[in-house]
Amino acid sequence: MSMFKLNLKIALRNLWKNKSITSINVGGLAIALAAFILVMMYFTHETGFDKTNPNYKNIYIVGRIYPEFKTNYTSPPLLKAIMQNFPEVENGGLVKEGSYELPLRNGNKTVITKSFMQIDYNAAKILNIKPNGGLGKPAGEMDRLTYLNEAGMKTLFPDKKDNKPEMVGVGSSNSGITSKINGAIANNLQSSITFDAISLANELGQGESYGYNNYYTYIQVKPGTDIASLEQKITKLYQAEVSKGETDEKRIDEVKKVTTFLDLLGNQHLRPKAGNDAPYKILIAISILGILILIIASINFTNLSIAQASKRAKEVGVKKVMGAYRFQLTTQFLTEIFIQCLVATVLALMLAELLLPSFNNLFQVNLSIWSVKNNLIWQLPLILVLITMIAGIYPALVLSGFKPALVLKGNFSTSKQNYWLQNSLLVFQFCIAVTFIIGLFVVNSQLKYMRSQDLGFNANQVVYIKNIAIFNNPAKFAPVREKMLKIPGIKAATVATGVPDGSGNGTNGYTVNGTKSSIDFVDVDFDYFETLNIKLKEGRFFSQAFKTDTANSAVINESAAARFGITNAVGQTIRGCDMDYKIVGVVKDFKAQGFESAVQPTIYAIKNPCGNQKLQIMLKIEENKMAAALAALKAQWPEINAKDGEDFRYEFLDELYGKLFKKQEQLQSVFFAAAMLTIFIAILGLFAFAKYITNGRTKEIAVRKILGASDIQILTLINSSFLVMVVVANIISWPIAYILTSKWLETFAYRIDLPVFPFVISAFITIFLAIFTVSLQARKSVNAKPIDALKYE
Template sequence: MANSFFTLFWRNLFKNKVFSFINIAGLALGFAGFIVSYQYINRETSYDRWNKNLEDIYLVGLTQEGNHSDQTPSSLATVLQDNLPEVVRAGRKINYFYGDYPIFGEETIYVKKAIAIDSAAARIFDIEPQYGSLYKSAEQHEATLVTASLAKKLFPKDPDFSEPKKVPVLALPLGMEETIYGVNKHKGLSFLDFDLLFIKEMGGEQDLFTYQTFVQVKTGTDPSLLETKINRLFHDKLAKQANRTASTFSNGSIYLDPLANLHLRPKHGSNSAYVTIWVLGILSMVILTLAAANFTNLMLAQADKRAKEIALKKVFGNNRGRVGAEFLLEACLQCVLAALIALLLLTITSNVLEKWFNDDLGKQLLKSATFLQLLFALLFTSLLSGVYPAFILSAYKPVRLLKGSSISHANRMFLRNSLLVFQFVIALVFIAGVITVKSQIDFMQQTEKGFEPGHVINFKSIGLYYDTKLDGAFQDLKSRLAQKPGIAYVAAASNVPGGAEAPPRKQFTHIDGAAEMDHVGVDIDYFKTLNIETKEGSTTVSLSQLLADSSKNYAVVNETAVQKLGLSQPIGATVSGCATDFTVIAVVPDVKAYGFENKVAPTLYSFKDECGPGHFKITLMVKANAGKNDDAIKAVQEEWNKNPNAESLPLDYTFLDQQYAQQYAKQEQLSNVLYGFTCLSVIIALMGLFSMSAYQISTRQKETSIRRILGASIVAIFIQFNKVFFKIIIIAVVLAIPISYLILYLWLANFAYKTPINNWIFIWISCFFVFMSTLTVAYQSIKAARAKPVDNLRDE
């Protein structure tokens, strides 16, 4: 019996080659989309899952005026550890805030991701070296680790070292060294993302820096109760201290954010990554459902051709359950075949997909979770595509089928049309989605940002290797560069638009109000370099004026700061912060320096280093004349070579427009994903339309011939065949418009600055599908209409 089943299976497969190809190709595309999506989802949801204490670890953050920040006072960790018995340990983490960290190994490397944590945080995140112990003695509480990839570059002859190695850092003439104690043991992806890790004791009452504070609590601790206790402790012991009353912490409240949430949906950042994986998961299941619907539709459409096969099986003793099981097994075999083809396609196109997702997805393909998910997809698709046809086709009486009665029925036609409508609704929603996402990206790229990043070259942290005093060698460097051909302006700043680190926040006050504001240290040419216009006053301050008037500290504020501080007459107003009184000399537009998802923060720009470490102007921006980028880089390189601190240290720079483009990289990735799924959904929908039209036309050849004999024109027959499909598309459009509008509205709600939904896209999409369906059906319907009637009638 098994042999006869497989013989019939292959015979039916090759007997209906076109329909079999459409079935398997549609399923293969659905499986390919599902596998790729869940490879990415598996990677994104695996962060810190290896940490056995994951459920007990929280980030302690600060909420002010509804805004969440991950920065807290340096002494908070110590206070929590000493006063709360629920807290097992509390630790700190801070990024290296002077840009890239140069290390001189076999080659000089600028480490992009350098962070520092204390010993408690090292235990919270289960940090340990690949070989040996982290500390070499009982008294040691500090160490430096590197990743395996960085170790291979620094020490290619001994990348798996276990004994400490000393390497020069920052600048060779300074004679500074760092002892690297080992290679970090990679246990899996983690929120604590680094190439170079400093484990150092830090914090204290006089520490002016802010940190990310993490706590590990006892198992079973109620986070809401703990949050309440931390808030009370925070206000009693920290926020009201004399040196904190005018700080960013005086009127905030504490929140706890689980470590499991920090990668995808942190309270202090964007949840776009979380939205992306949900969209991917839903889309992949929808695509798989579309493919299954296509399969069901075709199986029901071809039921008449298999009527006698079903009847004979029942005559020879097969009961309804056995016949239904065979149809279900047939669907399952086609699904397995499609899944194998999908795996083959993904293997061939793996390099393209990794570039598309900007991720190494190949590693996820071989993991057990991927195969379990694929097994689930196989079962889901097999049941979805096979159960209903098996139930319906196995129910017919053999006597009626052997007499030649058709097993088609109005209910079957309604179901087939409903499945086609479903396919087109999904395809329409996908197209509307990809157009709107692309429109939002275009909006972010083309809308007024408040500054111009074009032709601006960012030399990161170059000021560390010069005298950063206002009248020192760094100013001399800027003056020399300003005279070079091809260079329009030169400026220094503590932060640049689109940088990895947002400006530090400080509290600034005015007689009419107070606000938590970003602070950016700038020099006199900053606004010219970025072409930031002035709304009120003047940003033009001479160097001699700043030096001569040492008793005054000038500042520039943006429009949001004017509103937040209640400055009715901003020019000349006094704003206090960083233990300094600033005189406002100008108001500039809001600069969308850090993307479009959040409103521009109130910002104060000052010309001196009033706010201390973390606010120093160490980054150099060079504005090149059009077409002179290479000349500008060459001029800086020549000056860099004259600097004794630059020995063996390559010049590190980025183009500001490319750096700023990273602000919408996630949206571009989502656009690419949507584009791929849109193509899949449209192809599957059109394949379903093609197969349905081909089958219907083939079964209506006698009707067509009779219509021709009775005088019907080719155009009339063409319209007759297409009428039902036009109705299907119209119904799909009517259903798709409210669904897609709601989805797009909810997605755009994540952006503070966004493009409106263009209602015309629904008209364009409708016209597109009418055109595509006409093309899909046209060839077959015209061919059938032009056939000689006598040939079709003779066959009868």
Template sequence: MENPLRTDLFNIKTIRMNNLKIAWRNALRSKLFAAFNILGLALGFAGFILAYLYINRETSYDKWNPNYENIYLVGLSYQGNHTDLTPAALATAIKAKLPEVEEVGRVSYFPWEMPFIHDNGEAIVKDWKMADLSIATMFGVAAHGFSLTEEEHPEANLVTSAIANALFPKLPEREFEPRQIALQSEESGSFPYIHGVAKERGLSNLAYEAIFFKANLAGDNPGDPLQYQTYIQVKPGTDIALLDKKIKEIYKREISQRHHTVTSAFAKGETYLDPLQNLHLRPQHGSNTGYITVWALGILSGVILLLAGINFANLMVAQANKRAKEIGLKKVFGVSRVRLMLQFMGEVLFQCLLAAVLAWGMVVLCRNGLQKWLAYDLAAFAMDGQIAWQLLIAASLTALVSGSYPAMLLSGYHPVTILKGSFQTSHRTAWFRHALLTFQFVIALVFIAGMLILNRQLNYIRDGDKGFEPAQVVYIKNQMLLNNPADFKPFRDRMQAYPGIEYATAATSAPGSIGPAEKEFQYVDEVRKADHLAVDFDYIETMGMEMLQGRSFTEAFAADSTNGAIVNETLVKAFGMQSPIGQTIRGCDADFQIVGVVKDSKMQGFEKLVHPTVYSINNTCGQFKTEILIKIKPGTTRQTLAALERDWKSINRLDGAHFRYEFVDQKYAALHAQQEQLESAFSTFTILSIAIAMMGLFSMSAYSISIRKKEVSIRKVLGASVGQLFVQLNRPFLRIFLVANLIALPLAYLLVDRWLATFAYRITVSWWMFALAGRYGIAHCPAYRCLSIAAGSTG
């Protein structure tokens, strides 16, 4: 006969074992939820780090300069257009007549690459500038071994450490003596001395690989047709508005009517002052895409952190029941509500700091892949004290925001109700948890819709109609200054002798390069501004532009070289021409006869409207043809470029055997590099937002199942099918998702429409794009999936 005592002991052991198993499962589940929560926070902080590494870099330009707040660029504006180039004489006039201006300096740059050659090494210099010596003082340029003062060194030719190491690999920077280098080929002679190596500075708008200083770069030569960047440094406390008026008056009265200025469209314009602090991200003469990107990344990183904080708050509120007994006992033993709140806030802060450290480690481990994906440098971030402080502040704020409500809620429980065992909060806090879930869905849907539309716009830029065909066109970077078509003919004939080269031409501007000069042209009695490009024969054919009327330039018509012009359709519309072929337009003190009309070409990208444009062989407007373009037949690219590289020394003796080139489609793509960077960053943040939302919703849905197990079991016993349970469990989440769509999609439309407004040529936003984003959100809704699985497995 079985011993009852042994049976009872066995039952007690079984019960204890079951209780231990249940306790272990609950502890494991709590730790799993906590781990998910910390990982979600870590992802949020990782997004913050990536964003602020970029923001810190982009906003640091010239801030190290003690003259930062007193330096301004003097530019010209006319009818809404801005340029950073001004006549040389303007700087001289400002210096002579405005005592509130401490320093004035001009900068000129070379639009092509150049080989610097020495007996011990050589370097290809891509960024070569010349400047007044006063620019060195304004922008903190210094050299190893000597002082840049006008008395001691009226001329100072400097190179960076990287160029110096390539040219003089065994020479210490501090023992540098002036060294003569050959700038061009042996046939062209040599170049003056390199005097020294420039000291390293912080990031600056005055970037260079080589910079040659002169005491007076351009003087006040009335015949100088070149344009310069003009910078001024004002005395502290100067009234900038008044100074701006004075400079406008000087330009209007003394400069605008000079011979080489009056032909420009800006002769009727006026000057403007652009502070140094705006020049990198939002210059008046350029795009503000960098500024938009910085703001977008800052907002996106904040939103990602907010999502992570919401996950944390949601999980703490959802698990309130599990801490009810602990809170009740502490309150019975006299622990105050304030002390409990501080305890909970301390726990939140600890987890946030732990997540921040984990995020730092994640970025360190993945920085090589992230650097390629995001296209910006992450190499030095680990030693950056600024990002460490920013991360600490972000962790503290996240703890404060995400922990405040749960801490107040948990510390406010009544001990009597808790100890009676009748405490229940899930129904009381459901509205809060649902509101937070709704917000998470809203953010995720905005990210998804934004990513889809941003991707479509950039695909439109990549594959849309540009008005020309960059494929198979090669931009040759070597130096060439052309003024007469006859100068280019021997070169063109030599190039076209290669079987793989279809066309060869030259122009004053190429896609992705410095924009064409803007001049004034007159038709009958109407005067309008228009871009002018001086080109060579076969330019239209090389660029694959479409002729709408008339013909292209040809050597069969001698007049094409002297007064022939091809115009684009925008110019025809601007002047209201009915029959443009044979009409005469006047500009740059010359008459041009229109021989053809071409389709508009977006040579300067999709962000700018196509301007009225005049193409001519005659470059009477003053620019040199420095851009060499060739079109290679399909299937022959590799062998043709190899043959050019082999024979280049005999083709172009100006800079020897250093054949350098770039494909025009790559050069053109660089116009939208910042938009591509924004796409990469936005895609990264979209992935992060979805991952964080999935983690939070998985935890919440798993918790929802755990508190509804008994309900599900009873329903199954009463005959409910898996499909019915699926609908019952998903109903609140689907309601939340529908509400989130109603909020998110109009918000996403407003945001993307504002971003698209920065493009002159853009896609049309349709309702189905947002419907696609909503469908994508449903397909990736983790609650939808895990509740479905749970409905089939609970019983």
């Protein structure tokens, strides 16, 4: 114990004696650790989705693979066939997403359920969905149990203490529709299955055929099941079921091209097979950035500790002569490093707490440092020990290994091995900084390109109105349109099954001239293309002057014409959903799904027996009359659209579309922070290292000045070695940055060519900062009088 106290006292004295170096060490490490803590918490949160489900490793979603795309949507009969044929499947259930926001009322209190999910009893069991008071089973085949999330229940019934059912109004206050809410349900925020309310049935999809592909099928398999084999068996079953009774050989061949897949529940949040894995790639990128920032801070630590070695040489020599063992000296030096790491960790926690609100806002999460769920309670002590070992073990071994006879005679000098190690570590730091700078400029360039590119449609001044009235019949929407167009400033109005906000459309099989392909469909009304300012390539848009447009006319996009290999599309027939459409126009491709996915071949029709519900109202409004028009719409909405009543809700389409850039904007912010951090930490290390080097060359500088060297010549001499290191760091980093940024750009269907500018500017920035930092530090030694450095020689 007395030895530990002595080591602690010596450590504290040495740290205090070298306050500037200690501050640089602790400060740099604290900043890096704060960034790493935030990244760790985010990684733990993002990879923890669905893990509260005890069977999450055995739960899969069943999806289909077409030659052109993958989808998680399946039909109800497939689940029945799977349950009847494969004993390795323990349970299976169906889920159907709600298609619109539904207002629920209790007196003057209203909640808007943004996702009203339909789910059967078996799916609720598989997905561990438990209402407060337990999962109940509906009494009859047609009965439903409805549960609202806890926040919604609290809003509608603030004084409610029990979990008894309550009656609520549905839709507008004068709709007269009521429904029973059977209880509250806690919504798991760390689940890929999210909802505001659920409608629980014994069974979903009764009587629906294989053509109704708008359900999610979840299965729970027995532990140890061969998933690849089960996938193949389900594919054969699906092909046999869909081909049953089919005699057309061409149709049978088409069915055989469709296969099925199983995708783990745990994959759905970050990297679904039928979806975008950009969130996973960005999470990995952010995690690597966090690790690299911590590494360069540890490198700083190692570098500066080795640089301090010469000052500690005589201390080590005296201790060894007095009988100290190398192990004791190593322990002493590791104690010093541990104290610095401990202080840095405490400071890092404080800094992370200050940065957390901004971090939560950027990533749309609700993380807390003081939550047990974030695993910091065991991760931080482990990191503290690891940093102490990584940053301290080599310097401690170097310091404890000095030979007493040499150092006490004054013949000590750091070995060439140490010199090369220090330089290599400094080069490595700048390599990381250069890579981040290049990454930042490339991300900026791609985002600038995305924001400035012609989307093929104009989202500006377009208002998307959220609505619960279904307008599949154009005659039903006509009076609503007429009333809206009477409001000054509203130039165009339409309704459709979807808005161009990056969300997927429905798909179906269509045939032109014997060529069949699955393409997207969007069911629209008159003025759809005019409202969005979509450009016409050939033919015409839908027009009320042509009565056939509401019966069998269709417009396709350029990609659809290319898919079917038709050049003069207007006037040709396209068959789908057991009816023939006449193509009246071809529109130019527009980026409804954003920049990561290529424009999908799409058919637009006013009538579609296999279509979805037309709910999405879009209005084109003059900019200078926007506020007045929205106010008038809100006031007149109960009269214009009685079913919606007073629930007038809207979003600006350009803001909605802008959310597609959210992940890339997050990456931009992270790269900016990482670039600033790595440059800052690398410059801190360079500053301290330059101080050590110039202090060691004080006498050399004095002699050179006496021999006539100018200040510029001496500064050039001191800068030259550091300049070489920075240039080497750039040369090493460029191919690495090129590969990484090229891989990232490949995730976009529409992207920039990799520019040269980021590589040039990264070299300029790092070289300038290195020269400035070293010159700033060396100025004191250069300006010093030679006699002060040589008077004791």
